[in-house]
Amino acid sequence: xxxxxxxxxxxxxxxxxxxxxxxxxxxxxxxxxxxxxxxxxxxxxxxxxxxxxxxxxxxxxxxxxxxxxxxxxxxxxxxxxxxxxxxxxxxxxxxxxxxxxxxxxxxxxxxxxxxxxxxxxxxxxxxxxxxxxxxxxxxxxxxxxxxxxxxxxxxxxxxxxxxxxxxxxxxxxxxxxxxxxxxxxxxxxxxxxxxxxxxxxxxxxxxxxxxxxxxxxxxxxxxxxxxxxxxxxxxxxxxxxxxxxxxxxxxxxxxxxxxxxxxxxxxxxxxxxxxxxxxxxxxxxxxxxxxxxxxxxxxxxxxxxxxxxxxxxxxxxxxxxxxxxxxxxxxxxxxxxxxxxxxxxxxxxxxxxxxxxxxxxxxxxxxxxxxxxxxxxxx
Numbered sequence: 157x158x159x160x161x162x163x164x165x166x167x168x169x170x171x172x173x174x175x176x177x178x179x180x181x182x183x184x185x186x187x188x189x190x191x192x193x194x195x196x197x198x199x200x201x202x203x204x205x206x207x208x209x210x211x212x213x214x215x216x217x218x219x220x221x222x223x224x225x226x227x228x229x230x231x232x233x234x235x236x237x238x239x240x241x242x243x244x245x246x247x248x249x250x251x252x253x254x255x256x257x258x259x260x261x262x263x264x265x266x267x268x269x270x271x272x273x274x275x276x277x278x279x280x281x282x283x284x285x286x287x288x289x290x291x292x293x294x295x296x297x298x299x300x301x302x303x304x305x306x307x308x309x310x311x312x313x314x315x316x317x318x319x320x321x322x323x324x325x326x327x328x329x330x331x332x333x334x335x336x337x338x339x340x341x342x343x344x345x346x347x348x349x350x351x352x353x354x355x356x357x358x359x360x361x362x363x364x365x366x367x368x369x370x371x372x373x374x375x376x377x378x379x380x381x382x383x384x385x386x387x388x389x390x391x392x393x394x395x396x397x398x399x400x401x402x403x404x405x406x407x408x409x410x411x412x413x414x415x416x417x418x419x420x421x422x423x424x425x426x427x428x429x430x431x432x433x434x435x436x437x438x439x440x441x442x443x444x445x446x447x448x449x450x451x452x453x454x455x456x457x458x459x460x461x462x463x464x465x466x467x468x469x470x471x472x473x474x475x476x477x478x479x480x481x482x483x484x485x486x487x488x489x490x491x492x493x494x495x496x497x498x499x500x501x502x503x504x505x506x507x508x509x510x511x512x513x514x515x516x517x518x519x520x521x522x523x524x525x526x527x528x529x530x531x532x533x534x535x
Contacts, residue, residue, distance in 0.1 A: 240445035241501070247437040248505045254430025256280050261424030262322045268309030269528065278521040279304045285514030300518075307525045309532070320410025324369070325417055325428050333432075333460050334362035337453045346453035351487045354461050373411040435459075435506055439481075442501040447494040450485070458484045462499070478503055 260276035271279075279301055287297035298319065305315045338359030341350040350356075417424050436459050443449035450458065461484040465476030478499055485495035 236497075236501075237445045240441045244438045244441035244445065244501070244505045245509075247434045247441060248509055251431050251434035251438065251506070252281070252284075252510055254427045254434060256427070258325065258424050258427030258431060259322065261422065261427060262325065263305060263310075263318050267314075271308065275524055278517045278524055281510065281514045281517035282521045284510055285518050304521060304525065307528055309528075317409045317413065320407055321413040321417070324411055324414035325424060326431065328366075328369075328414070328418070329428055329432050330460055330463070331362040331365050333456055334358045335366070337456050337460075338362070341453055341457065346451065348451040348454035349489050354457060354484050354487045358457070358461055358464075369411060372407050373415065374408070438506050439498065439502040442498040442505070443494070445501065446497045447491070450488060450490055454488050458488060458490075477507075 256273070256277050259280045260271060260273055263279075264271040264276065282304075283297035283301040285297075286300045302315050302319060305318070306312065310318075337346060338355040338357075340346045341348055341355045342352075342359075344350075436456060439459055440449050440452075440455055443455070449455060458481055462477050462481030465478070465480035481499040481502070482492075482495045485499065486492050
């Protein structure tokens with residue numbers, strides 16, 4: 157075929173109308189190429205992981221007892237109240253039930269495939285197991301969650317919008333708690349000490365986060381469409397700008413949907429409150445199991461300030477959250493021996509305990525996705 161004939165053929169193909177069938181086929185092909193996120197660990201990463209875990213264990217077993225007093229720590233462990241530990245166990249289950257409820261409320265209504273509660277459980281618990289194995293505030297869990305929702309029939313944009321809605325609904329409680337209880341303790345509205353570094357400073361960070369979110373919510377949700385004329389008239393840079401416009405547009409859509417949920421509270425908002433509330437209750441029960449719990453406002457700040465450790469590049473926040481909660485507890489005047497035992501007990505329930513059912517849910521999710529694929533093929 158000559159060059160001139162090839163050019164004529166290309167022009168002919170370009171002039172063909174874009175049929176919905178072609179778009180669906182391309183979307184399906186792209187989806188088939190997506191594989192379930194899996195754990196790939198190199199020898200170097202495994203060696204570093206083992207070294208990290210050994211270092212953390214050595215720190216808690218050798219260094220901290222020397223600082224806090226080994227005898228006091230051991231005595232508190234021996235005197236633990238099993239009834240309060242049972243309360244911590246129950247609150248752990250209720251916390252993750254709230255998490256599943258929130259996920260189902262965000263991702264199921266109006267979706268191409270309405271999720272069953274059992275399927276929502278599999279996605280959330282499998283994502284939880286992935287979060288334990290990746291750093292950066294649960295990025296591994298979000299990747300697995302997005303993959304599952306794409307396999308259920310959602311478009312990329314729908315997954316992005318609803319993921320942002322889910323995160324905003326969950327973390328606005330976090331940010332609001334930092335502001336309300338941090339400033340409330342500093343102003344004397346709530347009982348308890350008020351060190352600046354663990355009250356006012358986190359509250360300022362929360363205010364900044366809310367301000368940025370509010371500004372992003374003002375972004376037009378159809379920003380990409382509004383830039384189409386620029387794309388037609390511009391070059392490569394204009395096309396890149398239109399693609400990048402998808403990000404603030406998706407963020408704005410998710411934020412507005414979250415605000416709509418909050419203006420008319422439903423089971424989704426209730427699930428978010430249940431997740432955080434019962435998770436804090438696990439820490440509260442852990443303190444009571446080995447001593448006295450701090451005042452409620454102080455306990456909430458200890459919890460949320462410690463959770464900032466999830467942002468550290470550590471597997472699942474291991475070490476970062478523990479150290480953050482222990483440090484915040486000591487800053488509020490909690491005896492170091494009590495803080496160590498209570499926080500490590502909390503982490504055993506809230507972090508390690510759900511990992512086993514999360515791994516089981518991971519393999520259940522693989523079978524569920526295979527069933528979805530078979531059903532779609534039959535249709």
